Amino acid sequence: MLAAGFTKSSVGKKxxxxxxxxxxFGFVVGHLLGNLQIFLGAKVLNEYAVHLLELGPLLWLMRxxxxxxxxxxxxxxxxxxLENRKARPTGYSFRASVQTTYAARTMMVSGxxxxxxxxxxxxxxxxxxxxxxxxxxxxxxxxxxxxxMVVLSFKDPVISGVYILAQLLLASHLSHGFGSMFQSLGxxxxxxxxxxxxxxxxxGALIGLGYISIPAAVLLNMLTVxxxxx
Amino acid sequence: MNLTLHVWRQKxxxxxxxxxxxxxxxxxxxxxxxxxxxxxxxxxxxxxxxxIAFDHxxxxxxxxxxxxTINGIPHGPDRGTTVCQLHMRxxxxxxxxxxxxxxxxxxxxxxxxxxxxTAFDNIIRAGGYISASTGGVPDANAILIPKKNxxxxxxxAACIGCGAxxxxxxxxxxxxxxxxxxxxxxxxxxxxxxxGTRVKKMxxxxxxxxxxxxxxxxxxxxxxxxxxxxxxxxxxxxxFLKASVKK
Ligand code: HEM
Ligand code: FES
Numbered sequence: 001m002l003a004a005g006f007t008k009s010s011v012g013k014k015x016x017x018x019x020x021x022x023x024x025f026g027f028v029v030g031h032l033l034g035n036l037q038i039f040l041g042a043k044v045l046n047e048y049a050v051h052l053l054e055l056g057p058l059l060w061l062m063r064x065x066x067x068x069x070x071x072x073x074x075x076x077x078x079x080x081x082l083e084n085r086k087a088r089p090t091g092y093s094f095r096a097s098v099q100t101t102y103a104a105r106t107m108m109v110s111g112x113x114x115x116x117x118x119x120x121x122x123x124x125x126x127x128x129x130x131x132x133x134x135x136x137x138x139x140x141x142x143x144x145x146x147x148x149m150v151v152l153s154f155k156d157p158v159i160s161g162v163y164i165l166a167q168l169l170l171a172s173h174l175s176h177g178f179g180s181m182f183q184s185l186g187x188x189x190x191x192x193x194x195x196x197x198x199x200x201x202x203x204g205a206l207i208g209l210g211y212i213s214i215p216a217a218v219l220l221n222m223l224t225v226x227x228x229x230x
Numbered sequence: 231m232n233l234t235l236h237v238w239r240q241k242x243x244x245x246x247x248x249x250x251x252x253x254x255x256x257x258x259x260x261x262x263x264x265x266x267x268x269x270x271x272x273x274x275x276x277x278x279x280x281x282i283a284f285d286h287x288x289x290x291x292x293x294x295x296x297x298x299t300i301n302g303i304p305h306g307p308d309r310g311t312t313v314c315q316l317h318m319r320x321x322x323x324x325x326x327x328x329x330x331x332x333x334x335x336x337x338x339x340x341x342x343x344x345x346x347x348t349a350f351d352n353i354i355r356a357g358g359y360i361s362a363s364t365g366g367v368p369d370a371n372a373i374l375i376p377k378k379n380x381x382x383x384x385x386x387a388a389c390i391g392c393g394a395x396x397x398x399x400x401x402x403x404x405x406x407x408x409x410x411x412x413x414x415x416x417x418x419x420x421x422x423x424x425x426g427t428r429v430k431k432m433x434x435x436x437x438x439x440x441x442x443x444x445x446x447x448x449x450x451x452x453x454x455x456x457x458x459x460x461x462x463x464x465x466x467x468x469x470f471l472k473a474s475v476k477k
Contacts, residue, residue: 002475003475005430008437009433009434010433010441080443084403086442087440088442092333096301097400099447099448099449100449104445104447180446182464183460184444184446185468186464186471
C-alpha cells in the first residue's frame with residue numbers, strides 16, 4: 001500500500017500524474033492502432049468495431065479506468081499548476097530560459113485543448129450527436145458503418161481541420177509528456193535523460209502523424225466511400 | 231567598458247522594491263561581476279547613497295553565498311559558474327544588465343539582492359544527515375563502494391546549496407537541491423540505511439516550505455554552478471516511490 005501523505009506530497013502527485021499519463025498514453029497508442037485499420041478497408045474496420053463492443057463488461061471497465069485516469073490527471077495538473085504559481089509570487093522583470101521547450105511551457109494549454117477536443121470527439125463519434133445524418137449508417141453485413149461515418153465526416157474540411165489541430169496539440173503534449181513521465185516515475189537509467197528527450201519528441205511526432213494520416217487521406221481522396229453517400 | 235545596470239532595490243523584507251538604473255563606468259573586463267558591483271557601490275557610497283546589498287563570501291565558487299540573477303539567468307550566462315567567478319569580459323561595452331535576487335516564495339528578499347535561504351537549512355535539518363555516529367573518517371577502501379556509486383555520490387555532493395536551481399525553475403521548485411542531498415547520502419553505505427525515511431521527510435519539508443513541483447524543464451540543471459544532473463531528480467522520485475510502497 002501507499003504510505004499516508006503520498007497523495008499530499010508534490011512528488012507523490014507527480015508520480016500519480018505520470019501513472020495516469022501512462023494509462024492515457026496506452027489508450028492513445030491502442031486507439032491509434034485500432035483506427036489505422038481504416039486503411040485495410042470498411043469491412044475490417046467495421047468488424048473491429050463490433051469486436052470492441054463484444055468486449056462488454058471489459059470495455060466498460062476500460063472506459064471507467066480511462067475516465068478516472070483522465071479526471072485524476074487533470075485534477076492533479078490544475079492543483080500542481082496553482083501551487084507552482086504560488087511558489088513564485090514575484091516574478092523576474094527580465095525573463096529568460098536556457099533549455100526548456102515550447103511544448104514543456106504549454107502543457108496546460110495543450111492539455112485543456114485536448115480535453116475540449118475529447119468532449120467534441122465523443123459527441124461526434126461515440127454519442128453521434130453532432131453529425132447524426134452520416135453517423136448511424138449500416139454496411140452490407142448489417143454492422144454499424146464506422147468507415148462511412150469517419151470518411152464522410154472528414155470530407156468536411158472544417159471537421160478534418162479540428163481533428164488535425166487537436167492531434168498537433170496531442171503531439172506537442174506527448175513530445176514533452178512522454179519523457180516527463182519516465183523522469184517522474186524514476187524510470188531513468190544513467191545519462192538517458194537527454195536521449196529520452198529525443199525519444200519523447202519522436203513518439204509525439206509519430207502519434208500525431210499517425211492520427212493525422214486519417215483525415216489527411218480522406219481530404220486527399222485516398223480513402224473514399226463506394227457510391228458516395230454510402 | 232561602460233554598462234547600464236538595472237538593479238532590484240528593496241530597503242527591507244516588509245517594504246516593496248523596484249528596479250533602479252545605474253551607470254557602471256570604466257569597468258575593466260578583467261574584473262569579476264562582484265568586483266564590478268564593488269566599484270558601483272564605492273561610487274554610490276561617495277555620493278552618500280546606500281550601496282547595493284548582495285550576498286558573497288568566498289568569491290572562489292565554493293561557498294554558495296553569491297546569488298544574483300543576471301538577465302534572467304541565475305549566476306549569469308556562463309554554464310557551471312557561480313556569479314563570483316563570472317567575469318566582465320563576458321559582456322560587451324554598452325550592454326545593459328538586469329540584476330535581480332532569487333525569486334521564490336520560500337526565499338523572501340531581506341534587502342536588495344539578498345534573500346533568506348533558511349528554507350534550505352530547514353530541509354537539511356529534516357533529514358539531510360546520518361543520525362548514527364559512524365565514527366572517524368574510515369580508512370580508504372575499508373568499506374568497499376562500487377566505483378559508480380562513489381562517482382555519483384561525489385557528483386551529487388558537489389551541491390553548494392546556493393539555490394540557483396530554485397531561482398531558475400519556472401515553478402520555484404527545490405527538487406534538484408533535495409535530489410542531490412537525497413542521492414548523495416543514499417548512494418553510500420552509511421547513508422543508505424535511512425534512505426527511505428530521509429527522502430520522505432526531506433520532500434515533505436520541501437513542500438511545507440512552499441517550493442513548487444517539478445515539470446521537467448531542466449532549467450535547474452542549466453543554472454547549477456556545479457552542473458548537477460537532473461538524473462538525480464529521477465533517482466529521488468524512485469527513492470520516494472520505493473519508500474512509499476513499503477507497508
Ligand atoms: C489524451 C489525453 C492525455 C494524455 C495521453 C496525456 C499524457 C501525459 C503524460 C504522459 C504526461 C507526463 C506525466 C508527468 O510526468 O507529469 C502528462 C503531463 C501533463 N499533462 Fe497530460 N495527458 C493528457 C491529457 C491532459 C489534459 C486534458 C490536461 C489538462 C487539462 C493535461 C495536463 C498535463 C500537465 C499540466 C502535465 C504536466 C507536465 C509535466 O509535469 O511535465 N494532460 N500528460
Ligand atoms: S561567493 Fe562563494 S561561491 Fe560565490
